[in-house]
Amino acid sequence: MATPLTAAQMLDALKAEGLTVHEHAGWKTHNRDAATGKSFGPVIGVLIHHTAGHGDRELCYKGRSDLPGPLCHAWLGRTDGLWTMANGRANHAGGVDLDVLNALRAEKPLPVDNQANADGNDCLYGLEIENLGDGKDPYPEAQYRQAVLWAAAICRAHGWSEKSVAGHKEVQPGKVDPSFDMDDFRADVQKQLAKTATKPAPAPPKPGKPRVDLSRLLQAAKADPGAKQGHVSYMAGTNLTEAALVKLGYLAKTYAGDGSFGTTTIAAYAKWQRHLGYSGGEADGIPGKISLSRLGDTTGLFTVVA
Ligand SMILES: [Zn+2]
Structure with missing residues (x-):
């Protein structure tokens, strides 16, 4: 349980983790809070998705006629880098299993998701990764690495472990994304969290001239x-x-x-x-x-x- 990061805190956290951040115009005020009358937070974890398409950054920002945007908090291109897309509530998780949410909150092993009886958009940050999700479309190493850094940055900012990270397929029955193994992904987030964040060290003081x-x-x-x-x-x-x-x-x-x-x-x-x-x-x-x-x-x- 935690208060969502502000836009400035999010940017600081992502950059401190070593990410190059692209900011979508308008992202700092782009959310679904007013439209739904439901505010975002308290937050309990991060959710990983694949987009099941290519070239879908604007789609993820604006949404579709049946699903208004933002559709994620960040979009990660195959080669276009990481983009901040929303600050507040986003339409990415939908109906999810309350037992899984409770396990995420407690950082316990996730039970099988067999019902959709809670709203995941209330409490989860979402990352959409540009990938067809057919098991054949590869995730370039640099793209996958950025996904790990994104998840680690938010976990670190909130004091969470890798156990606060889930895939969409683990929280909502019928979902298959992302198309990589989430235990492997969590292990990579854990490794990243074990490192010290790469905040640039202050420049050493210059010795004064004689x-x-x-x-x-x-x-x-x-x-x-x-x-x-x-x-x-x-x-x-x-x-x-x-x-x-x-x-x-x-x-x-x-x-x-x-x-x-x-x-x-x-x-x-x-x-x-x-x-x-x-x-x-x-x-x-x-x-x-x-x-x-x-x-x-x-x-x-x-x-x-x-
Ligand atoms: Zn998804």
Whole structure:
């Protein structure tokens, strides 16, 4: 017993199970609730059908003169994929055996269906699978697989096991659909339910870029050149700046990596400033906020904090 999934919940469940979902125009408000005065739900299981035809998607949406649509909640084409067709009550199950409904609700083995004394449209989701149902028309592997995923998606969303899945032939006397074995089908649904739903995992957080502290780099650029050869004021920031200058070809690799913002680094940085359009005292090799940020951005090596 469960409240039927909303259209949004249905789409989420189907997609999380790994299905590509095609939405028939208008499906979210397409149902038989108003016309029959009977609402859909509580729901207790899913029902599998074959259409006994080909090219019958629109027929399943609109219905026939003697049986108004929707004729299912989802239609599964031989090669056209899975289509959501209705949200609410659909004309797919008809009169069914109450004993079978009770067994489905309790997730117990299904008794033989020998009477049609309950309305299956009250409480069952229905899938129509495009197939002649003559035992010769094959179900392509991809189509069958999607049927398993559809059933598993709804069972998972409601917390049901594969025992909440039935074939039309198991609930209504005289019906022969679907033309494959339902015990096999339930076993395949069970296998699918044992897996974790394939909800896309959230993207792993990207590691932040290293930061260069402008004020500390300025100190280095002012102190290091006049100090003893190899004087180090700000190892990490200087190395990142030099690596960027090397990457852009303004500094030879041999001068980079010692952590000292010496005269060679000053000269290289001045070249970068001239490249940016600075001249004279503005291209003195002492980093500024704009030139340093551009250097970090252009090379992708660091961001600047001031
Ligand atoms: Zn059927």
